[in-house]
Amino acid sequence: MTGLSGAGTLFRKEVLRFWKVAFQTVAAPVLTAVMYLLIFGHVLEDKVQVFSGVSYTAFLIPGLVMMSVLQNAFANSSSSLIQSKITGNLVFLLVTPLSHWAWYAAYVGASMVRGLVVGVGVLAVTVWFGPPRLAEPWWIVVFGALGAAMLGSLGLIAGLWAEKFDQLAAFQNFVIMPMTFLSGVFYSVHSLPSFWQGLSHLNPFFYMIDGFRRGFFGASDVSPWLSLSVVAVSFAVVATIALRLLASGYKLRQ
Amino acid sequence: MPAVSFQQVAKTYVGPRGTLRALDGVSFDIEDGEFFGLLGPNGAGKTTLISILAGLVRATEGRVTVMGHDVVRDYAQARRSLGIVPQELVFDPFFSVREALRIQSGYFGLRHNDAWIDELLANLGLADKANANMRQLSGGMKRRVLVAQALVHRPPVIVLDEPTAGVDVELRQTLWQFIARLNRQGHTVLLTTHYLEEAEALCGRIAMLKQGRVVALDKTSALLAGTAHTMLRFKTDDALPAALARRARVTGRIVQAAARDATEVETLLAALRAGGVKIEDLEIGRADLEDVFLEIMTGAAA
Numbered sequence: 001m002t003g004l005s006g007a008g009t010l011f012r013k014e015v016l017r018f019w020k021v022a023f024q025t026v027a028a029p030v031l032t033a034v035m036y037l038l039i040f041g042h043v044l045e046d047k048v049q050v051f052s053g054v055s056y057t058a059f060l061i062p063g064l065v066m067m068s069v070l071q072n073a074f075a076n077s078s079s080s081l082i083q084s085k086i087t088g089n090l091v092f093l094l095v096t097p098l099s100h101w102a103w104y105a106a107y108v109g110a111s112m113v114r115g116l117v118v119g120v121g122v123l124a125v126t127v128w129f130g131p132p133r134l135a136e137p138w139w140i141v142v143f144g145a146l147g148a149a150m151l152g153s154l155g156l157i158a159g160l161w162a163e164k165f166d167q168l169a170a171f172q173n174f175v176i177m178p179m180t181f182l183s184g185v186f187y188s189v190h191s192l193p194s195f196w197q198g199l200s201h202l203n204p205f206f207y208m209i210d211g212f213r214r215g216f217f218g219a220s221d222v223s224p225w226l227s228l229s230v231v232a233v234s235f236a237v238v239a240t241i242a243l244r245l246l247a248s249g250y251k252l253r254q
Numbered sequence: 255m256p257a258v259s260f261q262q263v264a265k266t267y268v269g270p271r272g273t274l275r276a277l278d279g280v281s282f283d284i285e286d287g288e289f290f291g292l293l294g295p296n297g298a299g300k301t302t303l304i305s306i307l308a309g310l311v312r313a314t315e316g317r318v319t320v321m322g323h324d325v326v327r328d329y330a331q332a333r334r335s336l337g338i339v340p341q342e343l344v345f346d347p348f349f350s351v352r353e354a355l356r357i358q359s360g361y362f363g364l365r366h367n368d369a370w371i372d373e374l375l376a377n378l379g380l381a382d383k384a385n386a387n388m389r390q391l392s393g394g395m396k397r398r399v400l401v402a403q404a405l406v407h408r409p410p411v412i413v414l415d416e417p418t419a420g421v422d423v424e425l426r427q428t429l430w431q432f433i434a435r436l437n438r439q440g441h442t443v444l445l446t447t448h449y450l451e452e453a454e455a456l457c458g459r460i461a462m463l464k465q466g467r468v469v470a471l472d473k474t475s476a477l478l479a480g481t482a483h484t485m486l487r488f489k490t491d492d493a494l495p496a497a498l499a500r501r502a503r504v505t506g507r508i509v510q511a512a513a514r515d516a517t518e519v520e521t522l523l524a525a526l527r528a529g530g531v532k533i534e535d536l537e538i539g540r541a542d543l544e545d546v547f548l549e550i551m552t553g554a555a556a
Contacts, residue, residue, distance in 0.1 A: 010360075087346075
């Protein structure tokens with residue numbers, strides 16, 4: 001019982017941590033996504049046709065929502081862990097009886113909340129451009145939750161590994177950002193030359209975005225079941241690594 | 255069953271600049287209800303030993319138990335039995351004092367802990383700071399919160415790692431009164447400190463560490479009796495005669511020298527007079543823990 005309510009406390013603490021600075025952790029990323037939409041939407045509206053009957057701006061919205069979900073889920077667990085490590089207050093957690101499962105559930109759970117809150121925020125603002133189509137909404141929920149959980153877990157790994165803020169920034173800039181931008185947020189991979197199309201299919205982020213977008217338009221580059229399989233397997237791998245690191249006390253207990 | 259048991263504990267740190275043997279076969283028990291002191295110079299391994307006890311560091315060899323629970327295999331029970339006040343002044347800037355204490359209680363599965371939290375706040379002189387953000391507190395106040403955080407789950411064993419370093423006199427008094435009361439109520443206390451007079455006043459038994467080994471382990475009274483030295487203390491601005499300079503401990507103007515008996519005191523004074531040393535504030539007293547400590551640290555085999 002202690003395990004459950006202990007994990008619950010850590011989860012609430014992690015949610016409170018970002019919520020107390022929501023202007024920076026929720027409002028700012030929503031604004032960023034809306035900027036992307038205004039600029040790319042305006043510039044490319046008449047030049048790019050992705051799915052028939054879908055305007056470029058409408059196509060772009062789900063991609064931006066998912067990108068915000070992923071980036072903020074990653075940012076939450078990674079920045080919380082590295083801040084606690086650098087300021088030293090992680091010791092308060094290290095001396096408790098909480099298991100590695102509790103740590104994992106709490107950090108990833110709070111990351112999912114942050115990612116999804118920002119995602120809903122972006123979606124809410126973009127309603128102004130026209131109500132979204134929700135052709136197969138269950139895919140939105142499934143891919144949103146799985147994507148947030150996967151990036152929350154990746155953030156946990158990065159937060160454990162990094163010893164300095166610039167190492168974390170490097171992970172974000174050289175791994176997370178390229179994989180998000182090259183996943184088809186701004187375009188359909190069908191519009192790419194075949195080499196890049198092939199490469200995109202090796203990127204698990206592509207399947208997250210494609211599956212998520214399927215929920216809005218009922219159309220996608222690949223089958224949503226294929227996307228679900230790839231994302232589920234990727235999540236299982238990342239979650240296993242994160243749990244192993246926590247259980248071994250990697251960079252936590254010398 | 256001892257409250258804390260260290261059995262052949264060793265720790266080797268492997269770094270880029272070679273290996274460091276921080277602890278080398280440390281064994282001793284702390285009995286239930288004891289007020290126990292762990293002393294030693296910087297780098298002796300005190301904090302490493304305490305960190306192994308708390309699960310923050312893993313021992314390379316050996317075994318540690320808290321209230322019979324192995325700190326690795328049965329870590330949850332061991333940590334529930336232990337409250338540790340860390341040496342570093344750390345805090346979470348996102349929360350107020352009360353929030354921090356509620357969160358810490360929650361980690362131990364305690365949901366409705368406000369009565370005890372209020373008692374802790376009152377006893378540590380923090381009642382009027384309950385709703386202040388951690389960032390707004392002075393160093394001394396932050397230290398009090400660290401003590402409160404270590405005690406939220408009423409652990410039977412309390413570990414204080416140099417809790418009074420850089421703390422004003424008033425807080426030291428408040429803190430020791432409170433910890434002594436908890437000790438009287440049955441809590442076992444393990445204290446590391448640089449203030450030897452504190453250890454002398456509070457600890458019933460003491461272990462001294464040097465270079466990762468226990469070099470002394472006894473009742474405080476026995477340690478003091480063991481060196482039945484008389485200490486000669488005085489102040490001077492003059493240079494000491496060579497024979498005396500070798501055996502005396504000099505701190506600025508203050509000179510301290512050990513003497514076995516009255517005859518030796520006379521010999522020392524005669525040497526000073528012969529050397530033309532002008533002395534002030536002469537005192538002759540019993541050796542204190544600081545003298546014992548220095549004797550053991552300079553005498554113990556490396």
